[in-house]
Amino acid sequence: MHTHMTTTPFGRRPMSLGQIASQMTAKAMPETAVVNKWETFKNIREARDQLGATDRSLAILNALLSFHRETQLSAEGTLVVWPSNEQLSARANGMPATTLRRHLAVLVECGLIIRRDSPNGKRYARKGRGGHIEQAYGFDLAPIVARAEEFEYLAEAVQAEKRALKVAKERLTLLRRDTLKMIDTGIDESVPGNWGRVQQQYQDIIARLPRTAPRMLVEEICDELQDLHDEVRDILESFIKTQNPDGNESHSGRHIQNSNTESLPESEYGFREKNEAGGSAGENDNVKSLPKRDLPFGIVLDACPNLQEWAAGGEIRHWRDFLATAEVLRPMLGISPSAWLEAKQAMGERHAAITLAAMNQRSEKINNAGGYLRSLTEKAQAGKFSTWPMIMALLNAELNASKIANTTGAKPRSEDQSRQYAVSDALLKSLERPKR
Structure with missing residues (x-):
């Protein structure tokens, strides 16, 4: 008996090119592909902003993965799970039905799952002789297997960006401290210089720093502060040299x-x-x-x-x-x-x-x-x-x-x-x- 693999959603839900692209990716994955579902989910969670996923949609994805009995997801096995909304809601910490449907749609749009809807929209599996599943209607987890390497790469990129941002913030803190203290030293020791201008320049640079700044802006402000830091340090060092005739x-x-x-x-x-x-x-x-x-x-x-x-x-x-x-x-x-x-x-x-x-x-x-x-x-x-x-x-x-x-x-x-x-x-x- 031949079965048909559905490619369109049930009812009034529209079909999009993105959904077709997800299905193409899942269809093209190697037959020998095997991934650990929880390690892959960890990468997805790390790269959720790049994928367009939300915290609640990932809670639903976590619940969907829990309905697959095996820890390893294999292209050779069945990757469709068919929990009801009630079961999903229970494993998603009691999420309301309307919220559940909305975030399921987010997972589909992100290309993390594929809908395999039955003729009447219900989720179920049909078993053949010996208890073997012949046809399943529900949510296909094949994109998680097919895009596992992509998720890992995105997660590494996010981690690298976080590390770079941390380094930039550390540099910013050190530059702010050093520059301010050197300006205070110049003023306290009456070193010749237009310290009012230097202080105003420092304030103008710091004023551009928002409460939450992206790495590029932090690095840009660090570069400007570095120039000001070097200028102030040169003033102090040069003044010391001019006060030492033997040394200069x-x-x-x-x-x-x-x-x-x-x-x-x-x-x-x-x-x-x-x-x-x-x-x-x-x-x-x-x-x-x-x-x-x-x-x-x-x-x-x-x-x-x-x-x-x-x-x-x-x-x-x-x-x-x-x-x-x-x-x-x-x-x-x-x-x-x-x-x-x-x-x-x-x-x-x-x-x-x-x-x-x-x-x-x-x-x-x-x-x-x-x-x-x-x-x-x-x-x-x-x-x-x-x-x-x-x-x-x-x-x-x-x-x-x-x-x-x-x-x-x-x-x-x-x-x-x-x-x-x-x-x-x-x-x-x-x-x-x-x-x-």
Whole structure:
């Protein structure tokens, strides 16, 4: 006697292409396929969001699996179970009939089970001679066997995503702690810097973090916090180096301060004879100990506020504006195109522009800007020049001006009153040490 394997649902339930695809997958599974139903169910539960299943639908699937007597599901055996709604409801913790039907439909749509409805919609099995089941109508568990490898792969991917999210959250916690404590240290020790801007930047980054954030957003915020963390750390480390003349004798601020000599023609050789920049080659050997990271844009602007006077519109918003303003400033300082080109080739365009901005900030102490730039270019070519100490020296000069203003009651040199700094006793002692 021939039996027909039903492929469409009973009654008014519609047929979908997804249901046909599930049936095709089940039909194509190898005849030797065997899986442990509870291990596979564990993988399904882990990957339920990717499959579109719900917690209640998985409770029903768990109940359906319990109606299959064997722990191993085999393609060679019968994979159809036929419990009534009452039996299913009892094993699904008393789930109401309407809820039961709704979540059975979810399992079908997810491709986890296939409906094998009888002509009248009832679930039952017909047995032949010897008690062998000839035809069963109910729910076919074949997709669980056919898609077992897919479920295992999805479960591993979910676990990997959870681990990555955990690592990202740990990194976020550490970055938040380190950055905040370093900012507090900079403020407490009166390290030169625009700490108000740094604090606001930190708050802006953290404000983008929702209560429950996906991994991609957490990693994006971590990257931004890492940049801010590195910036703050560089400020603190560079400030420590500038307070230790023996450890960092390449203090470019001293070059600027000692360059108030007689005006010389912009001759490279004549300038080297006078050594307007000051400092021997030995004094610059410690440049390797300075930070390898580029100077943060905000720190450079804090150290060289006078550059904004030459900017188009009176505002410098990013490095592109900074470089364009340096090109405008160069002829104003009397620097020849050839000296400027050599500086950019030796230092790089950005560091050459930073050097020019620093020279402009202390222009009253430099009589021959072109010769001074050529001297720094030579040092850069020899790998004995860095813009880090130059910028930190300017920030220190602002700190000293604020200290004098606090002592005498006079106004600081800077007109920007928001850039005044408090000075700790320990910092004053370190600044008052004589330089060699």
